[in-house]
Amino acid sequence: MSGEPIILAVETSCDETSAAVLRGQRELLGHVILSQDVHRIFGGVVPELASRAHLRVVDDVVNGALAEAGLRLDDVDVFGVTAGPGLIGALLVGVSWVKGAAFALDRPVVAVHHMEAHLFATSLEHPEAEPPFVGLLVSGGHTMLIWVPEWGAYELLGETRDDAAGEAFDKVAKILGLGYPGGPVIQKVSAEGDPKAFHFPRGMFHGGQQPGDDDYYTFSFSGLKTSVLTRVRQLEKDGGLEEQIPNLAASFQAAVVDVLVGKTMRAVQEKGCGRVVIGGGVAASRALRAGLTEALGENGELYYPSMRLATDNAAMIARAAAFRYSRGEVAGLDLTARADLPFPGMVRA
Numbered sequence: 001m002s003g004e005p006i007i008l009a010v011e012t013s014c015d016e017t018s019a020a021v022l023r024g025q026r027e028l029l030g031h032v033i034l035s036q037d038v039h040r041i042f043g044g045v046v047p048e049l050a051s052r053a054h055l056r057v058v059d060d061v062v063n064g065a066l067a068e069a070g071l072r073l074d075d076v077d078v079f080g081v082t083a084g085p086g087l088i089g090a091l092l093v094g095v096s097w098v099k100g101a102a103f104a105l106d107r108p109v110v111a112v113h114h115m116e117a118h119l120f121a122t123s124l125e126h127p128e129a130e131p132p133f134v135g136l137l138v139s140g141g142h143t144m145l146i147w148v149p150e151w152g153a154y155e156l157l158g159e160t161r162d163d164a165a166g167e168a169f170d171k172v173a174k175i176l177g178l179g180y181p182g183g184p185v186i187q188k189v190s191a192e193g194d195p196k197a198f199h200f201p202r203g204m205f206h207g208g209q210q211p212g213d214d215d216y217y218t219f220s221f222s223g224l225k226t227s228v229l230t231r232v233r234q235l236e237k238d239g240g241l242e243e244q245i246p247n248l249a250a251s252f253q254a255a256v257v258d259v260l261v262g263k264t265m266r267a268v269q270e271k272g273c274g275r276v277v278i279g280g281g282v283a284a285s286r287a288l289r290a291g292l293t294e295a296l297g298e299n300g301e302l303y304y305p306s307m308r309l310a311t312d313n314a315a316m317i318a319r320a321a322a323f324r325y326s327r328g329e330v331a332g333l334d335l336t337a338r339a340d341l342p343f344p345g346m347v348r349a
């Protein structure tokens with residue numbers, strides 16, 4: 001291998017089949033993301049359908065990324081793959097594909113943790129999105145507030161004790177009859193609504209909490225979801241639900257954003273660090289970005305990924321693989337997928 005390694009990464013942890021070709025740490029040469037539409041019919045991801053869809057398209061998606069990069073499979077120096085967390089059957093498609101290719105070509109494989117990759121995503125587009133920073137990861141499966149003094153060293157300040165932030169968007173969208181995935185459609189409908197129309201609870205977030213309290217950084221969104229449901233039932237009974245949908249969506253979105261912003265600002269305060277990097281599908285939320293930008297003010301710096309790099313993608317997997325590879329971390333042929341893969345380098349505060 002001469003010069004910077006060419007990394008081919010594959011992501012199949014949920015309902016996007018994606019492949020990316022990266023040179024070195026951040027030069028993205030090719031990137032294809034194929035979203036599976038079929039889950040919309042069911043209002044959520046159906047694991048068996050996801051696995052089958054990955055299997056059908058993974059070859060084409062990889063070939064597409066290589067073609068965009070103007071490279072052949074043989075030009076790849078290192079393979080990266082999401083090994084977890086995620087849907088086990090879906091993960092196995094990517095892991096098996098990459099292991100097969102790496103074995104055939106005699107190249108190393110780097111196993112990537114999906115959420116660590118979300119943390120890296122923004123750095124592909126913003127060279128300043130580097131540690132130290134306060135990281136907020138908000139996806140369909142996770143909500144984590146993390147202190148990142150350097151890449152690979154993560155202090156978990158808080159996570160959700162029930163629903164993830166994205167999951168709350170998805171469940172509330174379902175309750176409001178808006179379809180799946182919930183985030184983008186709630187954002188759209190909220191634009192017509194008043195965020196103050198309904199007062200929904202800010203779970204685990206109140207002024208009486210002190211640093212050191214168990215719940216100071218903990219998130220909880222299931223009470224909020226129940227509260228929306230109760231309102232919807234009442235409006236169904238009393239009439240007028242239809243015209244209240246934008247207000248319900250906007251008020252719900254405001255409640256989620258308030259809590260995410262509030263807890264992130266606590267971390268900014270405690271760590272004395274005004275640099276915040278957000279990642280995961282909910283990082284695509286315009287309301288969240290606006291809320292954080294305003295709370296951080298002139299002395300803070302907010303970095304967020306473009307829409308394409310916020311939701312699931314292989315570019316971030318390649319970026320995380322490049323970091324792990326630079327540290328000599330290579331997986332053995334016994335590599336397998338793990339639905340509950342532990343976050344590497346993470347300690348609890």
Ligand code: KG4
Nearest residue numbers: 139140141166182183281282284285311312
């Ligand atoms: O990171 P991601 O693509 O997949 C997981 O790893 O889970 O995140 C998907 C989540 C979904 O729950 C979706 O509703 C949410 O991200 N999402 C949003 C927005 N766009 C996507 N949530 C709020 N506002 C958005 N604009």
Ligand code: ZN
Nearest residue numbers: 139280311312
């Ligand atoms: Zn994700």
